[in-house]
Amino acid sequence: MGSGKDLLILGFVCMLTQSVSGSCDKGLVLQKGQCVDINECDYSICGKDSFCFNTIGSYYCVCHPGFINSRGNINFTAQTGQCIDTNECLTNKNICDHLSKCENLIGSYACNCQSGYVNINNNKTSQCKDINECEEAERKHENICGDNGTCMNINGSYWCICKNGYTNYGNDRTPCSKLSCDRFTASKTSPTLGGLADILSLMRNSCLALSDSTVPGGKADGEALLEKLLTATDEVLSPGPVGSSKGVSGLLGAVENSILLIGPQLKVNTTKMETKETVAQIAVRKGKSRPTGPLHLTSGSTSLSTDWSTALGTGPYPGFALAALLSYKNLEGSMNRSFEKLQKAEEDVSFQVFSKVVSVVVSNPSTQNLSSPVNITFTHLQEKRRTPEVGFICAYWSESGAWSPDGCSQQQSNETHTVCQCEHLSSFAVLMALYPMEPIYELQVVTKVGLILSLVCLVLSILTFRFCRSIQGTRTTIHLHLCICLFMADLVFLVGVSRTEPEGGCRFVAGMLHFFFLGVMAWMLLEGVQLYRMVVLVFNATIRPLYLYVFGYGVPLTIVILSATIRPKGYGTKQHCWLSLEDGLIWSFFGPVCIIIVLNVFFFTVTVWKLAQKFSSLNPDLSKLHKIRAFTVTAIAQMCILGLMWVFGAFLFNKDMIAVAYIFTILNSLQGALVFIMHCLLSKQVRDEYAQLLSCICTPQKKSYSDYSSTNPSSSQSQGSRSGQLTGESNI
Numbered sequence: 072m073g074s075g076k077d078l079l080i081l082g083f084v085c086m087l088t089q090s091v092s093g094s095c096d097k098g099l100v101l102q103k104g105q106c107v108d109i110n111e112c113d114y115s116i117c118g119k120d121s122f123c124f125n126t127i128g129s130y131y132c133v134c135h136p137g138f139i140n141s142r143g144n145i146n147f148t149a150q151t152g153q154c155i156d157t158n159e160c161l162t163n164k165n166i167c168d169h170l171s172k173c174e175n176l177i178g179s180y181a182c183n184c185q186s187g188y189v190n191i192n193n194n195k196t197s198q199c200k201d202i203n204e205c206e207e208a209e210r211k212h213e214n215i216c217g218d219n220g221t222c223m224n225i226n227g228s229y230w231c232i233c234k235n236g237y238t239n240y241g242n243d244r245t246p247c248s249k250l251s252c253d254r255f256t257a258s259k260t261s262p263t264l265g266g267l268a269d270i271l272s273l274m275r276n277s278c279l280a281l282s283d284s285t286v287p288g289g290k291a292d293g294e295a296l297l298e299k300l301l302t303a304t305d306e307v308l309s310p311g312p313v314g315s316s317k318g319v320s321g322l323l324g325a326v327e328n329s330i331l332l333i334g335p336q337l338k339v340n341t342t343k344m345e346t347k348e349t350v351a352q353i354a355v356r357k358g359k360s361r362p363t364g365p366l367h368l369t370s371g372s373t374s375l376s377t378d379w380s381t382a383l384g385t386g387p388y389p390g391f392a393l394a395a396l397l398s399y400k401n402l403e404g405s406m407n408r409s410f411e412k413l414q415k416a417e418e419d420v421s422f423q424v425f426s427k428v429v430s431v432v433v434s435n436p437s438t439q440n441l442s443s444p445v446n447i448t449f450t451h452l453q454e455k456r457r458t459p460e461v462g463f464i465c466a467y468w469s470e471s472g473a474w475s476p477d478g479c480s481q482q483q484s485n486e487t488h489t490v491c492q493c494e495h496l497s498s499f500a501v502l503m504a505l506y507p508m509e510p511i512y513e514l515q516v517v518t519k520v521g522l523i524l525s526l527v528c529l530v531l532s533i534l535t536f537r538f539c540r541s542i543q544g545t546r547t548t549i550h551l552h553l554c555i556c557l558f559m560a561d562l563v564f565l566v567g568v569s570r571t572e573p574e575g576g577c578r579f580v581a582g583m584l585h586f587f588f589l590g591v592m593a594w595m596l597l598e599g600v601q602l603y604r605m606v607v608l609v610f611n612a613t614i615r616p617l618y619l620y621v622f623g624y625g626v627p628l629t630i631v632i633l634s635a636t637i638r639p640k641g642y643g644t645k646q647h648c649w650l651s652l653e654d655g656l657i658w659s660f661f662g663p664v665c666i667i668i669v670l671n672v673f674f675f676t677v678t679v680w681k682l683a684q685k686f687s688s689l690n691p692d693l694s695k696l697h698k699i700r701a702f703t704v705t706a707i708a709q710m711c712i713l714g715l716m717w718v719f720g721a722f723l724f725n726k727d728m729i730a731v732a733y734i735f736t737i738l739n740s741l742q743g744a745l746v747f748i749m750h751c752l753l754s755k756q757v758r759d760e761y762a763q764l765l766s767c768i769c770t771p772q773k774k775s776y777s778d779y780s781s782t783n784p785s786s787s788q789s790q791g792s793r794s795g796q797l798t799g800e801s802n803i
């Protein structure tokens with residue numbers, strides 16, 4: 072070994088010998104006048120792994136057994152090589168016997184016996200002897216083959232030989248467990264599925280073969296059997312949806328039982344297999360010790376998350392554990408029914424399967440009572456947001472052939488996934504529940520009463536505007552048509568908004584509502600324009616009625632025709648006969664509404680500003696200005712009510728908020744009453760005329776006079792002032 076320390080010692084020795092060489096021979100040193108030998112071995116001159124021998128005047132080194140000099144010398148010195156390990160396993164191939172493996176050690180070697188054998192001699196001269204595992208287990212009171220298996224010792228291992236009716240699925244050292252081939256008898260399940268009977272007989276045969284086989288280490292081939300099972304399942308499912316719920320239950324049960332049978336025969340820890348109709352992942356653990364730790368399985372778009380202790384259960388450990396997740400690619404169509412158990416609780420709710428159907432199989436025999444719940448993450452068939460009307464429910468397919476929510480709860484869900492937590496295992500899916508938009512009873516009453524009141528008021532307003540002579544003019548024409556539109560809109564709303572059947576009728580109602588509500592807004596805009604003209608363009612403030620009609624009805628009609636041409640399907644939804652909110656059609660209503668509100672805000676601002684200017688001018692015509700101020704206030708109030716209503720309406724149709732629903736409903740139903748109060752009851756001229764009319768009715772004998780007076784403008788004082796106002800308005 073040429074380490075630094077060795078070289079140092081070597082140098083020291085050389086120096087020592089040379090310095091005295093003059094008087095003593097090489098290797099001797101002068102001491103008290105005599106030449107004496109130096110013991111070089113005192114300085115570990117040979118290095119490790121070697122012996123050092125001192126001689127007179129010199130020394131030599133010999134390697135330890137198991138080492139060899141690097142230059143092949145037997146006797147050597149520090150200058151002639153060093154000791155290295157010899158590989159006994161290579162130099163002597165037969166050094167260990169055939170049941171053991173030679174292992175080279177530094178300076179030595181060991182013969183290690185194969186598993187199942189023990190070396191009864193020392194490690195150098197191997198003599199491997201079979202371990203009798205059966206006796207050893209008996210000594211330790213271990214039951215390595217289960218209660219119903221017999222242990223048989225063989226060279227290097229042992230076999231468990233199972234009693235009839237028990238099996239370890241050909242896995243030599245696995246305890247025997249009960250095999251009930253009865254679960255594959257066709258009579259237990261519905262005979263409606265031809266292919267199902269084939270699966271059952273296939274499985275029954277392989278089950279019986281297993282239970283019969285007393286020959287250990289038989290040719291159990293789980294993988295081939297699994298492939299057969301999945302292929303047979305494909306054959307059952309390929310022709311199309313399974314007709315009966317019982318048939319589906321039979322198929323699911325047969326496949327689950329088959330996996331329990333096949334699982335222990337699988338050779339590898341994790342098997343994945345995919346066929347046309349199914350995807351399966353099966354995890355298997357074998358061995359003497361219970362598997363522990365988390366367990367995650369994924370098949371298709373579904374994943375299962377649990378742990379091995381749940382998959383095994385609390386019973387005695389049978390020597391193997393299994394967990395499988397099987398996802399059916401197209402079974403959801405066959406199982407899109409049988410929601411009776413769910414509907415029992417909530418009658419009006421409609422359900423549909425909203426994920427792939429999966430079966431979870433574990434070796435735990437009591438799958439109805441898991442020690443801790445498992446989590447299953449499902450992917451939705453489509454993206455769907457959760458709303459008060461849309462819920463996701465975790466359910467399992469019960470043996471009787473119906474969906475049931477018991478023991479499964481929804482942990483969390485977003486648009487794409489739902490995580491279910493289930494306390495028992497079988498076949499699962501996520502169901503989508505569609506709750507009906509619950510009509511709130513109070514709200515309905517408010518709407519009905521309000522709308523009827525509104526309609527009555529609107530009729531009164533229409534009659535007033537049509538027949539009240541003292542107020543005729545452009546503004547009254549506008550009011551009249553605004554009221555007509557509002558009347559029609561309210562009437563259609565009252566009668567038709569929730570009549571979603573038949574579809575054609577619902578579309579028509581939606582179209583009418585669209586047209587009349589737009590009409591209300593259009594006439595409101597005309598009102599703003601007219602006010603603006605009265606204040607700003609003092610002259611010639613009348614507008615020809617034709618122009619009014621063209622704008623007030625033409626614009627809404629154009630919008631409705633265009634929208635109906637582009638998106639005919641958008642009229643009428645499942646909940647209301649109103650515009651669909653999904654494809655943006657609603658903007659053909661909210662768009663014009665927004666534009667009109669903005670324009671009116673502009674007209675009213677200018678009007679108010681000009682009005683203020685006129686009030687402060689030198690000689691204002693106060694009576695006229697007061698009148699215009701009153702018009703402006705009512706117009707602004709009306710716009711606020713209508714505008715606000717649709718602001719809340721916009722919220723209402725997007726989100727379900729109860730407060731908003733109330734405000735919208737109340738504003739909507741009371742509009743007619745408000746129009747009547749603002750334009751009729753608060754107007755002095757109209758009030759006067761009502762009073763006159765009332766007096767005529769109360770004194771019918773004077774009817775002829777009243778008729779005469781109302782047809783003759785110059786006959787009374789009040790008439791004169793009225794006609795003055797009439798002309799006054801047109802002159803403004």
Ligand SMILES: *[C@@H]1O[C@H](CO)[C@@H](O)[C@H](O)[C@H]1NC(C)=O
Nearest residue numbers: 124126131133144145146147
């Ligand atoms: C090594 O040295 C010893 C003692 O000097 C001697 O007996 C032996 O023969 C030597 N062996 C060889 C191979 O030189």
Ligand SMILES: *[C@@H]1O[C@H](CO)[C@@H](O)[C@H](O)[C@H]1NC(C)=O
Nearest residue numbers: 181182183190192193194195
């Ligand atoms: C054999 O070697 C193993 C380690 O390889 C050791 O544990 C055992 O005690 C050795 N047995 C004998 C008899 O030397």
Ligand SMILES: *[C@@H]1O[C@H](CO)[C@@H](O)[C@H](O)[C@H]1NC(C)=O
Nearest residue numbers: 217218219234247248249387
């Ligand atoms: C073994 O078989 C006997 C009857 O033969 C039965 O009582 C016992 O429960 C079985 N043990 C197991 C673990 O299956």
Ligand SMILES: *[C@@H]1O[C@H](CO)[C@@H](O)[C@H](O)[C@H]1NC(C)=O
Nearest residue numbers: 170199200201224225226227
């Ligand atoms: C085990 O090995 C011994 C000798 O190595 C042999 O005589 C015996 O037949 C073997 N037993 C079996 C069951 O293979």
Ligand SMILES: *[C@@H]1O[C@H](CO)[C@@H](O)[C@H](O)[C@H]1NC(C)=O
Nearest residue numbers: 339340341355356357358362
């Ligand atoms: C299979 O399981 C055994 C023990 O149960 C483990 O030692 C081995 O690493 C596993 N193999 C794989 C591929 O997970």
Ligand SMILES: *[C@@H]1O[C@H](CO)[C@@H](O)[C@H](O)[C@H]1NC(C)=O
Nearest residue numbers: 376377378444445446482492
């Ligand atoms: C299931 O999910 C819940 C909550 O997300 C979590 O607390 C629990 O540990 C999970 N269980 C398993 C077995 O993963």
Ligand SMILES: *[C@@H]1O[C@H](CO)[C@@H](O)[C@H](O)[C@H]1NC(C)=O
Nearest residue numbers: 403404405407423424425452
């Ligand atoms: C289930 O049925 C509903 C109608 O009843 C249908 O809309 C839905 O697409 C169906 N789902 C599947 C997965 O077949």
Ligand SMILES: *[C@@H]1O[C@H](CO)[C@@H](O)[C@H](O)[C@H]1NC(C)=O
Nearest residue numbers: 385437438439440441442443
């Ligand atoms: C489920 O297990 C609990 C204890 O873990 C037990 O109290 C209960 O009775 C069991 N229920 C069923 C149906 O086996």
Ligand SMILES: *[C@@H]1O[C@H](CO)[C@@H](O)[C@H](O)[C@H]1NC(C)=O
Nearest residue numbers: 448484485486487488489490
């Ligand atoms: C939805 O939930 C799943 C599972 O919890 C998660 O993996 C996914 O990222 C979530 N998606 C969104 C958009 O939040």
